Amino acid sequence: xxKLLIGLLLASTALTGFAQTPEEKGxxxxxxxxxxxxxxxxxxxxxxxxxxxxxxxxSTRDMRVKTMEGQGEGGDKSLMVFDTPKDQKGVAMLxxxxxxxxDDQWLYLPALKRVKKISSRNKSxxxxxxxxxxEDISSQEVEKYTYKYxxxxxxxxxxxxxxxxxxxxxxxxxxxxxxxxxxxxxxxxKIDFYDRxxxxxxxxxxxxxxxxxxxxxxxSLSEMKNHQTGKATRLVYExxxxxxxxxxxxxxxxxxxRAK
Amino acid sequence: MAASSYAEVSIDAELDYEGAxxxxxxxxxxxxxxxxxxxSAEMEMYTEWADGTQSLTFKPFYRYDEMDxxxxxxxxxxxxxxxxxxxxxxxxxxxxxFWGVTExxxxxxxxxxxxxxxxxxxxxxxxxxxxxxxIERDWGNLDLFVLPYHRGRTFAGxxxxxxxxxxxxxxxxxxDDEEGNIDIAARFxxxxxxxxxxVSAFHGNSRELVLGVFSPDGxxxxxxxxxxxxxxxxQLGLEVQYLIxxxxxxxxxxxxxxxxxxxxxxxxxxxxxxxxSESYFATVAGFEYTQVGIFETRWDLxxxxxxxxxxxxxxxxxxxxxxxxxxGTRWVANDEASSELLAGILYDYEYQDYSLSLEGNTRIxxxxxxxxxxxxFAPASDNPQFDxxxxxxxxxxxxxxx
Numbered sequence: 001x002x003k004l005l006i007g008l009l010l011a012s013t014a015l016t017g018f019a020q021t022p023e024e025k026g027x028x029x030x031x032x033x034x035x036x037x038x039x040x041x042x043x044x045x046x047x048x049x050x051x052x053x054x055x056x057x058x059s060t061r062d063m064r065v066k067t068m069e070g071q072g073e074g075g076d077k078s079l080m081v082f083d084t085p086k087d088q089k090g091v092a093m094l095x096x097x098x099x100x101x102x103d104d105q106w107l108y109l110p111a112l113k114r115v116k117k118i119s120s121r122n123k124s125x126x127x128x129x130x131x132x133x134x135e136d137i138s139s140q141e142v143e144k145y146t147y148k149y150x151x152x153x154x155x156x157x158x159x160x161x162x163x164x165x166x167x168x169x170x171x172x173x174x175x176x177x178x179x180x181x182x183x184x185x186x187x188x189x190k191i192d193f194y195d196r197x198x199x200x201x202x203x204x205x206x207x208x209x210x211x212x213x214x215x216x217x218x219x220s221l222s223e224m225k226n227h228q229t230g231k232a233t234r235l236v237y238e239x240x241x242x243x244x245x246x247x248x249x250x251x252x253x254x255x256x257x258r259a260k
Numbered sequence: 261m262a263a264s265s266y267a268e269v270s271i272d273a274e275l276d277y278e279g280a281x282x283x284x285x286x287x288x289x290x291x292x293x294x295x296x297x298x299x300s301a302e303m304e305m306y307t308e309w310a311d312g313t314q315s316l317t318f319k320p321f322y323r324y325d326e327m328d329x330x331x332x333x334x335x336x337x338x339x340x341x342x343x344x345x346x347x348x349x350x351x352x353x354x355x356x357x358f359w360g361v362t363e364x365x366x367x368x369x370x371x372x373x374x375x376x377x378x379x380x381x382x383x384x385x386x387x388x389x390x391x392x393x394x395i396e397r398d399w400g401n402l403d404l405f406v407l408p409y410h411r412g413r414t415f416a417g418x419x420x421x422x423x424x425x426x427x428x429x430x431x432x433x434x435x436d437d438e439e440g441n442i443d444i445a446a447r448f449x450x451x452x453x454x455x456x457x458x459v460s461a462f463h464g465n466s467r468e469l470v471l472g473v474f475s476p477d478g479x480x481x482x483x484x485x486x487x488x489x490x491x492x493x494x495q496l497g498l499e500v501q502y503l504i505x506x507x508x509x510x511x512x513x514x515x516x517x518x519x520x521x522x523x524x525x526x527x528x529x530x531x532x533x534x535x536x537s538e539s540y541f542a543t544v545a546g547f548e549y550t551q552v553g554i555f556e557t558r559w560d561l562x563x564x565x566x567x568x569x570x571x572x573x574x575x576x577x578x579x580x581x582x583x584x585x586x587x588g589t590r591w592v593a594n595d596e597a598s599s600e601l602l603a604g605i606l607y608d609y610e611y612q613d614y615s616l617s618l619e620g621n622t623r624i625x626x627x628x629x630x631x632x633x634x635x636x637f638a639p640a641s642d643n644p645q646f647d648x649x650x651x652x653x654x655x656x657x658x659x660x661x662x
Contacts, residue, residue: 051596059596059626085626086661088598089272101453112383113358117456119503125552125560126594173553254349254396258315258342260270260306 026147026163033186034142040216042068042246046238051130054230061085061128067139068246075099076139077251081259082128092259093118094251097139102169105134108256115253124173131202131224131233133173136193144168150178155189158182174201185209187217195228202226213242273303273662280421284650288418288425296421298325302337313344319387323378328420331377336387349394354387357405359447359460361501361510362544364566364586364606368497368512370462371445373411380422380635381619386411400450407443410465412488422651429474429485432527433465434492434518434534441465441492454503462495466518471578472525480526489525491537493518506550510566513543522577542570542580548590562590564604574610578645583610597623613640631657 020028049061062083070076075097082091090110097103102120109116123135145165153162160180167174175198180190187209195201206219222235249255280296300323308315319338325331340353357371366382371390378384389409395402412431416423435441443464450457472487493516500511517539524535546566554561565588568581576582588604601620608614616636623629634654639645 053596085598085623086272087623087627087629087659089661104451104453113356117451117454117501117503119506119508119550120454121503121506121550122552122560126558129594129596129598249346249396252396253401254394258344258349260308260315 020149022149023147025149026165027142029149029161029163029181029186030142030145030147030165033181033188036186037216038069040069040213041243042066043240043242044244044246045240048236049128049130050234050236052232052234059085061088066246066250068248068251070097073099075103075141077248078139079251079255079259088128090260092256094253094256095138096251097141099141099143103138106253106256108259113257115256121171123169123171131226131231132235135167135169135172135174136204136224145177152183153180155180158184158189160189185217187219200227210240212240216242269305269307271303271305273301275660275662276300276302276657278655278657280653280655282421282650283652283654286421287647287650288423291419291421293327293421296325296327298323298331300324304338315342316340317342325377325420328377328417328423330415330417331420333377333414335375337385338387347395349396351390351392351394354389355392356385356387357390357392357403359458359497359499360512361456361499362512362546362566363510363548363564363588364546364584364604365512365544365568365581367514367542367544368458368460368499370460370467370495370497371405371407373413373467375414377414377416379633386414400448403447405443405445407445407464408440410439410441410443410490412439412490413467413469421653422648424486424647427485429487429527431469431488431490432525432532433490435465435490439465447497449499456499456501458497458499460495460497460499462493462497464492465490466493468519468577468579470520470525471522472527473523474527476529478528478530487525487527489520489527489534491518491520506552508548508550510547511543511545513541513545515539515541519577521572521575538572540571540576542568542576544568544581546586550590558594560590560592560594562592564588564590564602581606582608584608599623608640608643611640611643613643614638627661629659629661631659633657 044066046064051059063080065078065080067076067078078095080093082088092108094106095103105118107116107118124133127134127137145167148164150162150164153160160182162178162180164176164178166176174193175196176194178192179188181188189206191204192200193202202224204222204224206222208220209217210220211217218240220237223232225232276299278298282294302319302321305318306315317338317340321337322334323332336354338355340351340355343350359369360366372385372388374382375384375386388407391406393404415428418425418427441464445462447458447460470489470491472489473483474485474487475482476484496515498513502509518537519540520535520537526533544566548562548564550560550562552560566586568584570576570580570582573582585607586604588602591601593599599622604617606615615638618634620632621629636652637648639649
C-alpha cells in the first residue's frame with residue numbers, strides 16, 4: 001500500500017510539475033515522517049502514566065511496552081503489561097496493527113486467566129481511564145488518515161508544517177486532527193484533536209525528544225490535555241531500548257498469559 | 261557473582277476482608293446469623309531463569325470464615341513449572357485454566373473444579389494438578405492436558421448460609437481409580453479477524469457432581485447426608501465469539517455423555533444404586549452490545565442478553581440452567597478508579613421465577629480496592645432452588661494489595 005501511495009504521489013507530482021495540492025503535500029509529509037521512523041526493528045520501554053483530574057489530583061500507573069516493527073504489509077505488533085495499580089498487575093494488552101483493516105486487540109485478565117478480544121468499535125473510548133483514547137496509543141499508520149497541508153508555523157523556535165489529518169475509520173472519535181510537525185526531523189510536537197462536532201477536544205504536546213541510534217527521535221514526555229473537562233494525562237517514558245532481539249512469539253495470545 | 265546468575269523472586273500478596281449481610285433469617289432454625297465476616301490471604305511467588313524461558317509460580321490461598329467451617333479452607337491455587345521452548349510450551353504442576361466466552365454460565369470450562377464456597381458465579385476455581393502442552397502456530401493454538409487428580413467441589417457446611425442444610429458424605433466415583441483417575445483434555449482455538457472459535461474435548465471424572473443421597477443403614481427413609489457422586493464423562497465443547505460494530509455475539513455449547521440424574525444415586529455403606537447414565541446437550545447463546553461514551557460522558561454502557569438451554573429440561577442437575585434468560589447491563593465509568601457495575605436478572609421462563617444480581621468494583625487508592633456483590637433469589641415453590649429463597653445477601657469485599 002505504501003509503495004502504491006508513493007507511486008501515485010510521484011506520478012501526480014510529475015503531472016503537476018511540483019505544484020502540489022495541499023492534500024498531496026500533507027500526504028508527502030506524513031509519508032516522510034513515517035519513513036523516518038522505519039527500521040527500528042523492535043523496542044522496549046517503561047513508562048509512567050499520570051492521570052490528573054480537574055482539581056490537580058494525580059494517580060499513576062506503571063507499564064512496560066514492547067513493540068515489534070511490521071514487515072511489508074503487516075503493521076506493528078505491541079504488548080503492554082501493567083505493573084500498577086496493584087490490582088491491575090499483570091493485566092496485558094496485545095495489539096496487531098493493520099494498515100487498512102481494524103486493529104486486532106486482546107486483553108488478558110490474570111485473576112480469571114481469561115483472554116478477551118476487544119472490539120475495535122471501542123477505539124474512541126478512554127484508555128484505562130486516561131485522556132488518551134485507544135486510537136491515540138495505537139501505532140499510527142499512514143493509511144489510517146487522509147491529509148491536508150495547512151500552513152507553516154513556528155513553535156518554540158522550530159519551523160513546523162501544520163498538517164490536518166482526517167481519520168478514515170467512521171468509529172474514530174475525531175473529525176480531524178491538526179499536527180505541528182517540525183521540518184528538520186518530522187517530529188509531531190503538538191497535535192490538536194477535534195471531536196465529531198468539530199470543537200477542540202484535546203491537545204497532545206510531545207517534548208523532551210531524545211535521539212536514539214542516531215536516527216530515531218522519541219519524546220520522553222507526552223501530555224494530553226482535555227479542554228472540555230480540564231483533565232490531563234502525562235506519559236513519562238524512561239529510556240527506550242532498540243534492537244533488543246524480540247521474537248514474534250513474544251507477541252501471541254500465549255505470550256499474553258505469561259507476560260509478567 | 262554476576263547479578264543475572266542468581267534467581268530473583270518476586271512476591272505479591274493480597275488480603276481480603278469480606279462482610280456479608282443476609283436480609284432474612286435462615287429457613288434452618290439452627291442458623292441465627294445474619295451478618296458474616298471472613299478474611300482471606302493469597303500470595304504469589306514467581307521466579308524465572310534461563311533467560312526467562314523457565315519459571316516457577318507458587319500461589320497459596322487461605323480463607324477464614326467465622327460461620328462456616330467448610331468455607332474456612334486453604335488451597336494451592338498454583339504451583340507451576342513453566343518451560344517455553346521454540347516449538348512448544350510445557351507446564352507441569354498445579355494451575356488454573358479458563359475456557360469460555362459467555363457471561364451467565366461457563367458451560368465449556370471444565371479443567372478446574374469450582375471453589376463454590378468462594379463465589380456463586382463459578383469463576384473461583386481450585387488448583388488443578390496438570391501436565392499441559394501448548395502448541396502455537398499461525399493456524400491456531402492447541403492445548404493438550406493430562407489431569408492426574410480430581411478435586412471435589414467445595415460446598416457450604418450444613419450450619420452456614422447458602423447451604424443445602426445437609427451434611428455431605430464422602431465422594432463416590434464411577435471410576436475404579438476414584439480421584440486418581442487420569443483425565444485427559446484438549447482444546448483448539450483460533451480466529452479469523454473478529455471471528456474467534458474454539459473446540460474442546462474432555463474425558464474423565466466429571467467436575468460437576470451428581471447429588472444423590474446417603475443412608476447409613478440402607479433404609480431409604482433414613483437419609484443422613486447428601487451423596488456427591490462423580491461419574492466418568494465425555495464432553496465436547498464449542499465456543500464462538502463474533503465481534504461486529506458494537507456487538508459481541510457469543511455461543512457456548514456442550515455435549516456430555518455419561519452424566520446421571522440427581523436423586524438416582526443411593527449409597528449405603530454396603531451397596532449402592534446408581535442410575536442410568538445419559539447424554540445431553542446444553543447451550544448458552546447471546547450478545548453484548550456496547551455503547552461507547554453515552555450521554556456525552558466517558559461512560560460505556562453494555563447490554564447483555566443470553567439464553568440458556570439444557571436438553572434434560574426438568575431432569576437437569578441442581579446447578580444447571582434448563583430454560584433461562586439473562587438480561588443485564590454493564591456500566592463502565594472509564595474513570596481513574598476503574599469503576600464498573602454489572603446488574604443482571606436471570607429469568608426462568610418455565611418456572612417463571614428469577615434471581616437478581618449486582619456486581620461492582622472500584623479502586624479506593626493504589627493498593628486498596630472495593631468490591632460489591634448482591635443477590636436476590638425469588639425461586640418458585642416447585643423450583644429445586646426453592647430452599648435458597650431466604651438467602652438474599654449483600655457482600656462487600658475490601659482487598660489490600662501488598
